[in-house]
Amino acid sequence: MxxxxxxxxxxxxxxxxxxxxxxxxxxxxxxxxxxxxxxxxxxxxxxxxxxxxxxxxxxxxxxxxxxxxxxxxxxxxxxxxxxxxGNGFPEITGDLCVVGGGIGVAPLYYLVKHYKEKKPNGNCRVYLGFRENAYCVEAYEAIADEVILDIGGIITNQLRVQPDEVVMTCGPEIMMASVAKTVPLENVVYVSMEAHMACGIGACLGCTCETKSGNKKVCKDGPVFLREEVFYV
Missing domain, CATH: 2.40.30.10 (Translation factors)
Structure with missing residues (x-):
């Protein structure tokens, strides 16, 4: 408690x-x-x-x-x-590009903060997309090197990824699928999947998702996956 x-x-x-x-x-x-x-x-x-x-x-x-x-x-x-x-986002050695949509921006703040604490000289760019009301934007601006904001549009239309950036994304599945298709295959992309969960530890099999290597549990094997595992790019 x-x-x-x-x-x-x-x-x-x-x-x-x-x-x-x-x-x-x-x-x-x-x-x-x-x-x-x-x-x-x-x-x-x-x-x-x-x-x-x-x-x-x-x-x-x-x-x-x-x-x-x-x-x-x-x-x-x-x-x-x-x-x-869950397994969470991995630590990386290169620059970071983060793409969040709606309430999917929630886990990305701690990701950016943790990255800048571990790699203060690393570059981190953040894309935030909202349908109507934006929130937490100032918090991201305080820790990221650049924040690109979109309200009411399609945030992936603005997405421009540098060759050395690792991309991490969380948000509506349609947005993450767009990120997976937009980002060049040379870049590593991690996606945070969402599913209905009953136990959180993989015992109930309620959050099983289809992946390239067979069915996996979002709560235990994820929620973070490489894009090619779940979007088959």
Whole structure:
């Protein structure tokens, strides 16, 4: 059980929650959150937005009963968190290009921050696409070398990748598929997949996805995959 330090609405239906946690967290990993007894049945998988020793932060969108309950929690309330789960984004030696769409921008902030901490002289460019309301843009601008923003359009239309950049993306599957097709094959591309999850540890097989090398579990084998594994470019 974790104690909520803050839980605020930062944009319509978008909340940022920080809770107590001590442990090791990698960019791209997620937790299973629960603040109810039996209804809804399943916990909610929420990706890590940020982490500092003693505190993990989640950025989530209110879309159903579970997230509506999470949004009503106050500072000092308890919330059950299990994790971190998943393989996360790998550390890289070259420059980084990040592409996020909608609530898919959530796990990319900790990725960029972690990258700049490990490689302060490395170059990191960030593409952020939103349908209507943008959020967290200033936070990205504070840590990235360049931020390209698109509201209401198609962010991948603006995507320009340098030969030495590694691309990491999270967002709607149609956007990530576009990234996979747009980026030259010479560049390495990692995608963070989303799926309905029941357990978070691969036991229930509820989040199985088809890959080039057979069916895999998004929660355990992912959520981060190489693009050629899931989009067959």
């Amino acid at each position: 974790a104690i909520i330090q803050s839980n605020e609405c930062i944009s319509p239906d978008i909340y940022k929650m920080s809770v107590t946690f001590s442990g090791t967290v990698l960019p791209g990993q997620f937790f299973m959150l629960r603040a109810w007894d039996k209804d809804p049945l399943l916990s909610r998988p929420i990706s890590v937005h940020d982490y500092v020793p003693g505190k993990v932060t989640f950025l989530y969108q209110v879309v159903g009963k579970g997230t509506k309950i999470l949004a009503k929690l106050k500072t000092g309330d308890n919330v059950e968190i299990q994790g971190p789960y």
